[in-house]
Amino acid sequence: MSESLEEIAHRKDKGALREMLRSQPFWVTVALVLMCVVMSQMSNVFFTEDNFFNVTRNFAFIGIIAMGMTAVIITGGIDLSVGSVVGISGMVTAMVLHAGHSWWAGIIAGLLTALACGLVNGILIAYVRLSSFIVTLGMFGIARSLAQVLSENHMIYEFGPDEKIFFQIGGGMFLGLANPFVLLVLLTVFFIIVFRYTTWGRWVYAIGGNENAARLTGVPVNRMKLSVYVLSSLMAGISAVLLVSWQGAAINAMGTGYELRVIASSVIGGADLMGGAGGAYGSFIGAALIEVIRNSLLLAGVDANWEGTFVGLFIVFAVLLSKFRGMRSG
Amino acid sequence: MRLFELRGISKNFGAIQALTGVNLKIDAGEVLGLMGDNGAGKSTLIKIMAGNFLPTSGEIWLKGEKVEFHNPVDARNKGVEVVYQDLALCDNLTAAENVFLGREAKRKFGPFNLIHYSAMFREAARHFAELKSETRPRDLVRQMSGGQRQAVAIARTRLSNPDIVLMDEPTAAISVRQVAEVLDLIRRLRDQNIAVILISHRMPDVFAVCDHVSVMRRGKVVADKPIKQTSPEEVTGLITGAIETA
Numbered sequence: 001m002s003e004s005l006e007e008i009a010h011r012k013d014k015g016a017l018r019e020m021l022r023s024q025p026f027w028v029t030v031a032l033v034l035m036c037v038v039m040s041q042m043s044n045v046f047f048t049e050d051n052f053f054n055v056t057r058n059f060a061f062i063g064i065i066a067m068g069m070t071a072v073i074i075t076g077g078i079d080l081s082v083g084s085v086v087g088i089s090g091m092v093t094a095m096v097l098h099a100g101h102s103w104w105a106g107i108i109a110g111l112l113t114a115l116a117c118g119l120v121n122g123i124l125i126a127y128v129r130l131s132s133f134i135v136t137l138g139m140f141g142i143a144r145s146l147a148q149v150l151s152e153n154h155m156i157y158e159f160g161p162d163e164k165i166f167f168q169i170g171g172g173m174f175l176g177l178a179n180p181f182v183l184l185v186l187l188t189v190f191f192i193i194v195f196r197y198t199t200w201g202r203w204v205y206a207i208g209g210n211e212n213a214a215r216l217t218g219v220p221v222n223r224m225k226l227s228v229y230v231l232s233s234l235m236a237g238i239s240a241v242l243l244v245s246w247q248g249a250a251i252n253a254m255g256t257g258y259e260l261r262v263i264a265s266s267v268i269g270g271a272d273l274m275g276g277a278g279g280a281y282g283s284f285i286g287a288a289l290i291e292v293i294r295n296s297l298l299l300a301g302v303d304a305n306w307e308g309t310f311v312g313l314f315i316v317f318a319v320l321l322s323k324f325r326g327m328r329s330g
Numbered sequence: 331m332r333l334f335e336l337r338g339i340s341k342n343f344g345a346i347q348a349l350t351g352v353n354l355k356i357d358a359g360e361v362l363g364l365m366g367d368n369g370a371g372k373s374t375l376i377k378i379m380a381g382n383f384l385p386t387s388g389e390i391w392l393k394g395e396k397v398e399f400h401n402p403v404d405a406r407n408k409g410v411e412v413v414y415q416d417l418a419l420c421d422n423l424t425a426a427e428n429v430f431l432g433r434e435a436k437r438k439f440g441p442f443n444l445i446h447y448s449a450m451f452r453e454a455a456r457h458f459a460e461l462k463s464e465t466r467p468r469d470l471v472r473q474m475s476g477g478q479r480q481a482v483a484i485a486r487t488r489l490s491n492p493d494i495v496l497m498d499e500p501t502a503a504i505s506v507r508q509v510a511e512v513l514d515l516i517r518r519l520r521d522q523n524i525a526v527i528l529i530s531h532r533m534p535d536v537f538a539v540c541d542h543v544s545v546m547r548r549g550k551v552v553a554d555k556p557i558k559q560t561s562p563e564e565v566t567g568l569i570t571g572a573i574e575t576a
Contacts (some may be wrong), residue, residue, distance in 0.1 A: 197444040199434050201422070206431055209420030216418045217432035218403040276422035327341075 010110065024270035024322070025282035032289045035296065043299045049176075051295070057178035057246070059238045059291035064184050065258065066265040066283035067191050067255060068235035071228040073266050075207045076194075076275025077132035079229060081121060081139035081208025082236040082262055087147040089114040092241035094156040094250030103162035103169070107241050114237025117229060122229035126222040132229075140259070147252040157249040170245030179240045187235075191280035210274030236325055257308070261290055264311045266317045277322075290314070331394045333358045333525050334410075334494050339388035339463045341374055349549045352388070356542070357525045361516060363536035363557070364412045366546035367569050372529050375546070376498055379527070380412040381405030392492065411487035415498040417479055425478075426454035426467035441474035443445050447500070457485040463511070477511035484515050494525045501535050513539050533562045545569055545576075552576070557571040 006027030020026050039046040047291045065082050072079045174182045195201040203224050206214040215221045244250045269282025294307050336354040349371045356362045366372045376565035377383045381399030390397050399405035419428050430450050438445040463481035487495050501509045516539050519526050530536050544570040545553040553568045553576040567573035
């Protein structure tokens with residue numbers, strides 16, 4: 001008995017290093033560091049405070065949404081609607097402020113809009129048992145279209161009496177870091193703990209691993225599924241509020257194409273589209289890598305339109321990588 | 331007092347009569363083999379005992395009380411645990427996490443209730459040691475052998491300290507050496523005074539561990555005998571219908 005316990009403890013020590021070397025977020029971190037070293041040699045702008053500030057802020061909007069997306073992907077689902085939810089939540093926030101209401105009313109209205117989108121997605125997926133791909137593809141179209149209808153195709157750039165306070169939220173800084181980035185760091189730490197140390201977090205993984213087993217052991221699978229889609233939309237709503245506040249303007253095309261970058265962040269960070277794997281740190285580092293690549297292309301004078309090609313290739317590459325890894329261990 | 335008894339259980343799905351007047355009884359520390367061909371009604375019966383279906387008619391008695399199982403969690407809370415044929419394990423989680431799935435050990439951390447991993451690893455290790463299985467609580471189920479996976483599924487049933495464990499074809503898809511391991515696990519459960527109902531196709535396994543055997547054919551129990559008073563030949567005859575009843 002004591003011998004076997006010793007054996008278990010021993011195994012854990014040896015396993016920690018091996019586990020790190022096998023984890024995708026670790027290698028993405030290595031890639032990111034290498035990329036930064038190379039860029040600092042090639043461009044004298046890359047390692048400036050200004051560029052650092054911009055890069056971290058830019059990927060914060062994506063990274064925040066990726067926290068929710070990762071939970072969805074771990075359960076084995078997908079949320080294609082996040083970009084459109086950013087669009088409609090941002091537009092609602094802007095319109096409420098434009099109508100002269102206070103800053104918190106605007107934020108609450110935006111978040112409630114996102115919540116509503118998430119509830120519709122979640123109920124249809126968890127309780128009506130429709131495929132997440134189809135439901136969120138529908139929401140992708142609906143939310144974007146409603147944003148266009150609501151805005152009547154106008155851009156909003158006047159935000160009423162609370163304009164200054166509102167702009168400070170997404171445009172301000174804390175300890176020299178952009179507020180959105182500070183929030184992303186806090187959320188990442190929060191979700192690392194939630195995924196590992198709460199029953200909600202473990203059940204997300206259990207559902208992705210074997211939904212039937214989770215159901216039989218008494219995990220409230222339907223409620224859990226509803227919760228991840230609500231979370232995903234809510235994160236999109238938070239990101240939208242910050243985005244509008246930072247840009248100081250709202251257009252109905254806000255968030256277009258975000259779903260691709262968000263999914264890419266999660267997947268590059270180790271989330272498995274078949275469910276059961278993924279993590280908060282991985283999503284953070286995945287979002288960072290995509291933004292550093294985009295920034296590098298810009299600094300290198302490459303046409304910014306190439307970004308989508310790179311991001312798309314990255315998704316395919318990350319999925320290929322996990323397939324090969326699965327073949328080796330299986 | 332009888333530990334567990336089914337009295338006149340019938341189940342029909344529309345026009346199809348799956349079970350007709352099934353009687354079954356088992357005492358603590360007993361292993362009952364439930365045998366029958368495909369379509370004999372074993373799966374339906376298991377699902378009724380596990381709380382997946384309510385019977386159309388008939389009664390379930392547990393420790394001298396009439397009970398009704400409305401869902402699997404309900405059955406578990408009342409003392410009936412099931413080891414499913416596919417084991418219902420999450421490959422991406424550790425052995426300990428699977429054992430505790432749905433009832434994780436937690437500890438207060440300020441205002442938060444966080445998962446208590448070391449307690450789960452310790453408890454799971456204790457259960458594996460009790461089952462004399464070389465299963466490590468921290469290993470992912472994905473990396474485990476068939477016998478180890480069975481140990482995880484069985485250790486899970488130990489958590490609620492059940493009166494009865496139902497095992498659905500535990501030896502159907504594993505190697506000969508692992509079958510011996512699983513049969514040992516069943517003996518360990520019996521030694522802890524748990525009643526085990528073993529649903530199996532494999533005659534040698536039933537004759538190796540069971541005290542009693544019940545044979546089903548076309549939704550009815552056609553024989554219920556102590557294992558010492560029957561033979562594989564007779565049971566085969568009962569399963570196929572070559573022998574009507576015994």
